[in-house]
Amino acid sequence: MINSNENNKDEKKIVLKIFRENTAQKTDSHYDTFNVPYKKWTTVLDALLYVKSYMDPSVAIRYSCRMASCGSCGMKINGIPRLACYTKISELETSTIECEPLPNLPVIRDLVTDFSRFFNHHKNIQPYIQSKDGVDDPDTEKKTFSFYQSPDEVDKYLQFSYCIKCGLCYSACPTVGTDLKFPGPQALAQLYRYYADTRDETKNRLDIVDDRHGIWRCHFAGSCSKVCPKGVDPALGIQLLRSYMLGISKNDKKLAEKNEIQTDEESI
Amino acid sequence: MMERHRMLKESQIMKIHYITGIAAIFVVAVHILMRLIVPFGSSLEYDYIISNYKNIFYVFILESILVLISIHGFNGIRIILLV
Amino acid sequence: MKEIEHDSRNNLEGIKGWLNPSRYGWERISYWFQRLTGVFLLIYFIGHVYETSTIVNGQNAWESFLELTQTVWGHLFLIMVIGASSFHSANGIRLIFTHVGIGLGTPSRPDYPYSPSSLNYRQKSGIWIALILSAAAMYYGFTVLFGE
Numbered sequence: 001m002i003n004s005n006e007n008n009k010d011e012k013k014i015v016l017k018i019f020r021e022n023t024a025q026k027t028d029s030h031y032d033t034f035n036v037p038y039k040k041w042t043t044v045l046d047a048l049l050y051v052k053s054y055m056d057p058s059v060a061i062r063y064s065c066r067m068a069s070c071g072s073c074g075m076k077i078n079g080i081p082r083l084a085c086y087t088k089i090s091e092l093e094t095s096t097i098e099c100e101p102l103p104n105l106p107v108i109r110d111l112v113t114d115f116s117r118f119f120n121h122h123k124n125i126q127p128y129i130q131s132k133d134g135v136d137d138p139d140t141e142k143k144t145f146s147f148y149q150s151p152d153e154v155d156k157y158l159q160f161s162y163c164i165k166c167g168l169c170y171s172a173c174p175t176v177g178t179d180l181k182f183p184g185p186q187a188l189a190q191l192y193r194y195y196a197d198t199r200d201e202t203k204n205r206l207d208i209v210d211d212r213h214g215i216w217r218c219h220f221a222g223s224c225s226k227v228c229p230k231g232v233d234p235a236l237g238i239q240l241l242r243s244y245m246l247g248i249s250k251n252d253k254k255l256a257e258k259n260e261i262q263t264d265e266e267s268i
Numbered sequence: 269m270m271e272r273h274r275m276l277k278e279s280q281i282m283k284i285h286y287i288t289g290i291a292a293i294f295v296v297a298v299h300i301l302m303r304l305i306v307p308f309g310s311s312l313e314y315d316y317i318i319s320n321y322k323n324i325f326y327v328f329i330l331e332s333i334l335v336l337i338s339i340h341g342f343n344g345i346r347i348i349l350l351v
Numbered sequence: 352m353k354e355i356e357h358d359s360r361n362n363l364e365g366i367k368g369w370l371n372p373s374r375y376g377w378e379r380i381s382y383w384f385q386r387l388t389g390v391f392l393l394i395y396f397i398g399h400v401y402e403t404s405t406i407v408n409g410q411n412a413w414e415s416f417l418e419l420t421q422t423v424w425g426h427l428f429l430i431m432v433i434g435a436s437s438f439h440s441a442n443g444i445r446l447i448f449t450h451v452g453i454g455l456g457t458p459s460r461p462d463y464p465y466s467p468s469s470l471n472y473r474q475k476s477g478i479w480i481a482l483i484l485s486a487a488a489m490y491y492g493f494t495v496l497f498g499e
Contacts, residue, residue: 023361079374103368106361113362159458172375174382177364178351196458212350216278219385220449222378222470231461235378236469243452245279286447293440308495312417314410334400341393348386 011037014089016047018059019100022109031098032056038089044097045073045084048111060110068229071166075111076100081168083229102171117180118167121187125209127194130202131258147199147256160193160237162230169224169234181213185224188215189234192241198256206245215242281343288340295333302326378470381478385442388435395432426496430489437488441481449474 013035021029034055036047048061063073066085073084078098089097105113131145169185170176176184183191191209194200209215218238225235243249276284302320303311310316320326372383405416419425448454449469454477456468 079371101362103362103364106359114359117358155460156458159461162461171364174364174368174379177368178366180351180358180360180363210277210279212274212278212281214278216282217347217350219382220378220446220469221375221382222467222474223375225467225469226375226378228465228467231463231465231467233458233461233467233469236455236458236467239449239455239469240452240458242450246283246451248451248453282450286450289443290447293444296436312421314406314413317406317413337393337396341389341396344389345393348390 012039014038014047015096016051017096017098018048018051018110019098020059020110021101021107023107024109032059040088040090042089043085044077044082044087044089044092044099047089047097048084048099060108060112062112069164071164074102074166074168074171076102076171081171081227083166083168086229102167104171104173104176105167113167115167118170118184118186119165121183122165122190125183125187125191125194126202126205127187127190129194129197129200131199132201144261145258146261147258149198149256153198153256157193157196160189160196160232160234163190163193163232163234164230166229168227168229169232172223172227174221174223175217175219179213179217182217183209183214185218185234185238188218188241189224189232189237191215192237195241195244196253198253201255206241209241210245215245218242285340285343285347288336288343292333292336292340295329295336298329299333302329376470377475377478381442381446381481384438385446388439391435392432392439395428395435429496430492433492434485434489438481438485441484442478445474445477445481 014037016034016036017031018034019029020032021027034051036050036055038047043066045061045063045066048059049063052059052061061073061075061084063085064070065072068083068086071083074081075084076082076099077084077087078092078094081102084099099111101107101111101113105115105118108114163186165186167186169189173182173185175182188209191205194202195205215238218235220235220239222235225233228234240249244251306316369383369386372379402416402420406413445454454471454473456471459468
């Protein structure tokens, strides 16, 4: 701390414009402006937390891991949906940073949005592996299986399983912007992820989205893949899924071989 | 999400949308080429157009343009208006 | 606290989201142009059918209606139609290919810095070719309509 004065001289400052609104109290929305010091490595989330600590504790933000793993701190930064923890101020190369809540998701307060609709769409596509054994065999609960998958089979879906459900693709999608019933890039890419998985035996997965508000409302604007912070490429998943639905790609998925694992009780 | 009482599934409607789109490109190309084989001014003369309409092949082309573009165009509007 | 309804349209971008396509790159511009040209062409199509249907009322009706369209603005409108139809056709063919999964690459393990394989240069050049084709067609239309 001896050099604190010296540091202060060199300290660069950024103007942080934060969207403020409290929907429960029905206050009018406005922007608050703060001058925040930053370093080369300061992220937008760091700056927001600085505002909360030293300037205005009432600013509402949602965050958790600070390392682009949890997907909580998604917000519109300078007009584009990004993760605040994954966006460095120095990389934005502007003197003013505008933080707004993610578009296409209802605002709760300030930068915090309601993800219920987003998660409902995700749940609707049955995002879990379904095995026929679960239906036919009453003793399934007692049985555990190991599945054999080749690296090539894993590569078909692994990219899409990196999704952290941060909602950036959902808020960038132009179709979601007008159509609430459209599942959005995240849910559709996850549908492909389970469809391409050789452990999954669901037969009617594709029917879930073969609807007038379903997968066909994607027109490949590519914005979802552009904003994805994990390189998931939802647009690719959606188009590949569509090629199966049109019968261009044949679904010749060979189901993964299952090996029953002996439980401890049985082996004793 | 699932709506079961529809005549056509959305995937079938979209197949029709793609096929009518591609087919329309070909018939419109023929329509434009028929105009281009004569100078632009004379392509619009009354007698020339009436004589065109007596060519059953050309009438068939025009009718198919009407049908294809109507299906493709109005389905496109439906797609845009689905909110 | 009042629960926020799931069908709330609060904070939806709506058509405003379409109006600023430049934020997200060429694919978003192509999305916007495809819609714009589509609607424009449908309007032209309806007008064109109406215009040519006047021929059933005889030569006088046809020629008097033709006079209305054979103006500088009428020709400029026609040049716009030529450009719009060329773009809509060329980009539409590209989109049909992408919708069936052709030309997008295959899924692969993403490495930082991520570059999505679906937004590759084949797709971008497809959009550029559609734009260039439409510009060329408009130029040709210009020489035919204004060259006489």
